[in-house]
Amino acid sequence: MTRVRLTDHLVLILGVLLMMGPLVVAFLTSTHDHVEIHREGMQFTLGAEFAETYATVLTREGGFTGEITGLLMTQNSLILGIGFAVGKIVISMLAAYAIVYYRFPLGTFFFWVIFSTLLLPLEVRILPSYEVAQQLGLLNSYTGLIVPLIASATGTFFFRQFFKSVPDELLEAARIDGAGPVRFFFEILVPLSRTMIAAIFIIMFVVGWNQYLWPTIMTTEEQYFTLVRGIKNVMQQMIGADIPFYNEALAMAVLAMLPPAVVILVFQRMFIKGLVEQEK
Amino acid sequence: MTTLRIRDAVKRYPNGVEAVKGVSVDVGDGELVVFVGPSGCGKSTLLRMVAGLEEVTEGEIELSGRVVNALEPADRNIAMVFQNYALYPHMTVRGNLAYGLRNRGTPKPEIAAKVEEAARMLQIAEFLDRRPSQLSGGQRQRVAMGRAIVRDPAIFLFDEPLSNLDAKLRNQMRLEIKKLQRRLGRAAIYVTHDQVEAMTLADRIVVLNGGRIEQVGTPTEVYSRPASTFVASFIGAPPMNLVDAQLDDDGLQVAGQVVAHDSAHRGPVTLGIRPERAHLVAGGAGLDIEVAVVEELGAHRLIHAHLGGHEVTVAQSADEPVPAGRMVLSFRPEDLHLFDRGTGVRI
Numbered sequence: 001m002t003r004v005r006l007t008d009h010l011v012l013i014l015g016v017l018l019m020m021g022p023l024v025v026a027f028l029t030s031t032h033d034h035v036e037i038h039r040e041g042m043q044f045t046l047g048a049e050f051a052e053t054y055a056t057v058l059t060r061e062g063g064f065t066g067e068i069t070g071l072l073m074t075q076n077s078l079i080l081g082i083g084f085a086v087g088k089i090v091i092s093m094l095a096a097y098a099i100v101y102y103r104f105p106l107g108t109f110f111f112w113v114i115f116s117t118l119l120l121p122l123e124v125r126i127l128p129s130y131e132v133a134q135q136l137g138l139l140n141s142y143t144g145l146i147v148p149l150i151a152s153a154t155g156t157f158f159f160r161q162f163f164k165s166v167p168d169e170l171l172e173a174a175r176i177d178g179a180g181p182v183r184f185f186f187e188i189l190v191p192l193s194r195t196m197i198a199a200i201f202i203i204m205f206v207v208g209w210n211q212y213l214w215p216t217i218m219t220t221e222e223q224y225f226t227l228v229r230g231i232k233n234v235m236q237q238m239i240g241a242d243i244p245f246y247n248e249a250l251a252m253a254v255l256a257m258l259p260p261a262v263v264i265l266v267f268q269r270m271f272i273k274g275l276v277e278q279e280k
Numbered sequence: 281m282t283t284l285r286i287r288d289a290v291k292r293y294p295n296g297v298e299a300v301k302g303v304s305v306d307v308g309d310g311e312l313v314v315f316v317g318p319s320g321c322g323k324s325t326l327l328r329m330v331a332g333l334e335e336v337t338e339g340e341i342e343l344s345g346r347v348v349n350a351l352e353p354a355d356r357n358i359a360m361v362f363q364n365y366a367l368y369p370h371m372t373v374r375g376n377l378a379y380g381l382r383n384r385g386t387p388k389p390e391i392a393a394k395v396e397e398a399a400r401m402l403q404i405a406e407f408l409d410r411r412p413s414q415l416s417g418g419q420r421q422r423v424a425m426g427r428a429i430v431r432d433p434a435i436f437l438f439d440e441p442l443s444n445l446d447a448k449l450r451n452q453m454r455l456e457i458k459k460l461q462r463r464l465g466r467a468a469i470y471v472t473h474d475q476v477e478a479m480t481l482a483d484r485i486v487v488l489n490g491g492r493i494e495q496v497g498t499p500t501e502v503y504s505r506p507a508s509t510f511v512a513s514f515i516g517a518p519p520m521n522l523v524d525a526q527l528d529d530d531g532l533q534v535a536g537q538v539v540a541h542d543s544a545h546r547g548p549v550t551l552g553i554r555p556e557r558a559h560l561v562a563g564g565a566g567l568d569i570e571v572a573v574v575e576e577l578g579a580h581r582l583i584h585a586h587l588g589g590h591e592v593t594v595a596q597s598a599d600e601p602v603p604a605g606r607m608v609l610s611f612r613p614e615d616l617h618l619f620d621r622g623t624g625v626r627i
Contacts, residue, residue, distance in 0.1 A: 176380070
């Protein structure tokens with residue numbers, strides 16, 4: 001182990017300030033009155049309106065229809081984030097399992113077909129995707145929010161690489177122990193992949209949580225609004241009113257950041273383990 | 281009775297390569313048969329065909345009186361011990377041992393009893409709640425054997441199980457495998473490329489080369505009457521000396537010298553003599569050779585000498601005086617092995 005030097009700490013502290021500073025300022029500002037913010041700009045002290053602002057943001061029935069609250073948006077975001085991550089993991093694990101363990105004609109070809117979809121992100125295929133989802137009657141539904149997004153070339157690729165590194169002998173031992181394809185998958189492969197699953201869950205949850213474009217075009221009813229869309233709405237609504245509710249918009253931004261941060265904190269040890277260690 | 285009967289087994293891969301080219305072997309009840317040969321000789325493939333991990337292209341595998349060609353490995357009543365142990369890393373030792381039984385739907389109390397018994401037999405009872413990653417190589421190997429034992433199979437299949445252990449542990453485990461197999465009284469096939477393991481473990485050795493059987497016999501038979509130059513050079517350490525010779529009416533012509541020999545065969549042959557059956561003497565009947573290098577191994581020593589253009593190795597006890605210079609290679613006529621020079625087959 002090398003000695004810890006002062007400069008190392010300085011670099012790290014600077015990094016923390018750079019990354020965390022804006023968040024802290026956003027949080028501090030959100031605890032002030034919107035008039036005060038409008039007058040004095042961003043705040044660097046803790047204000048008196050913390051409880052009030054956050055309670056308003058979470059519970060006020062907003063929008064044109066009055067159907068949506070901050071709490072409901074958080075719930076929608078969670079459904080999208082978790083559904084997105086879980087769906088991607090399930091689909092890509094199954095795809096990778098088929099590609100690695102079954103010898104079917106053109107298996108490699110299909111893998112590369114899946115892989116090449118990396119070149120076609122949502123933005124490129126958004127019109128056809130919308131068309132299909134619309135014809136299936138998925139507009140304004142959680143299914144429509146999640147399902148069209150869960151096919152994942154990245155996930156399939158990661159799981160494929162991982163499955164390929166699992167020794168063949170393990171499969172053979174399982175065959176001798178009477179484990180069929182389904183048992184082998186659920187009782188051997190899934191438990192072996194759990195660090196991998198955790199790592200992909202984190203990444204995909206954050207990606208899903210931050211989805212903006214797709215929810216915007218898929219859902220028009222306010223009851224399906226997510227937090228990320230809500231932030232914009234708070235600001236937009238206030239145009240025309242006297243002073244925008246900066247504090248509420250910032251509070252919403254802080255709230256929108258919390259769940260991904262919690263997920264990362266909870267899973268980070270498994271995440272790092274999944275990246276550096278192969279438990280076999 | 282015969283536990284396993286392999287009849288004319290052929291393994292041909294889709295790309296046309298034949299790994300096993302028509303092999304027939306019987307394994308009797310309680311017999312430990314060792315498949316030995318260099319890498320790529322088809323010994324592991326043959327074992328995996330018996331296990332059901334490789335499909336049999338041609339021929340039949342008959343286990344306990346029924347043909348098992350079409351059966352899944354789990355339905356064949358076999359148990360296999362793998363080279364890299366192949367333990368399930370996310371299960372405890374207990375889970376590893378119980379997994380196969382659990383999949384078969386064995387009642388829980390019975391599983392527990394069998395696991396306890398196997399663990400006691402293998403002295404791994406104290407590790408039952410640990411994960412494989414917390415065990416040493418030798419302990420993992422025991423767990424792998426335990427997993428085979430709890431299945432109570434008709435035949436045990438060992439695929440180079442000791443090759444990942446260090447030399448000392450290997451000798452110890454080798455002995456334990458043999459004891460265990462005797463105690464259980466079950467047939468076993470043991471695949472190895474290590475001829476020492478083959479000699480010490482086997483009731484019968486099957487020497488394989490290029491997908492074919494070179495010789496089947498007890499360790500003594502294979503050692504003292506090798507069927508071909510391949511077996512002669514593969515079994516025994518250091519390997520048998522093989523020297524080109526010629527049989528004619530005068531006897532055996534070796535490197536310009538003549539040794540009396542009563543064989544009726546005539547023509548070019550390969551002469552074989554084991555290093556430990558040859559002696560170096562100062563004078564008398566035999567072949568003149570020139571000592572080149574002496575290797576001291578403690579209890580005995582190896583002498584490398586020149587016989588004409590050939591190098592010949594002689595093993596002798598360290599108690600004997602160190603030979604040097606020109607000596608005479610002496611041997612008993614019955615210790616000479618003659619092989620056809622073209623085919624390598626024993627004459």
